[in-house]
Amino acid sequence: MMKSLMTVASVVTIVGIAPTALAQASDFNLTYHVERTPSAKLSIETCGKVVAQAARQSKLTADSQSFPGQLVIVKGGSGGVGAFTAQCIAVGTTTVTVIQGIDYSGRKGAMGNFTDNAFAAVKQAAKR
Numbered sequence: 001m002m003k004s005l006m007t008v009a010s011v012v013t014i015v016g017i018a019p020t021a022l023a024q025a026s027d028f029n030l031t032y033h034v035e036r037t038p039s040a041k042l043s044i045e046t047c048g049k050v051v052a053q054a055a056r057q058s059k060l061t062a063d064s065q066s067f068p069g070q071l072v073i074v075k076g077g078s079g080g081v082g083a084f085t086a087q088c089i090a091v092g093t094t095t096v097t098v099i100q101g102i103d104y105s106g107r108k109g110a111m112g113n114f115t116d117n118a119f120a121a122v123k124q125a126a127k128r
Contacts (some may be wrong), residue, residue, distance in 0.1 A: 060076050
């Protein structure tokens with residue numbers, strides 16, 4: 001009985017470690033930004049439009065989905081290069097902006113740079 005419990009514990013330990021080991025072996029790079037802005041300065045709709053426009057200017061595919069008064073999602077990327085997602089979230093009197101870019105390489109590339117640029121554009125829009 002003790003041997004089978006030890007075997008089960010070993011399997012659980014190995015299974016728990018396996019996803020971590022796989023993630024460390026994967027070749028990708030994640031760039032992300034999070035910002036809270038008063039909604040009087042930046043609406044979720046404006047946030048989404050700014051990200052979508054930045055994607056078009058960067059020649060990336062982009063698709064938007066809106067849940068009025070709650071959330072705007074913009075997602076897209078470039079085949080074989082990477083993907084991005086942006087969430088513009090209404091939380092009371094605050095707009096929370098989350099922009100993530102994943103490069104399908106071990107270093108920051110086009111999606112990481114796009115993420116930085118889109119985030120800067122959203123921050124600039126909040127200043128207008």
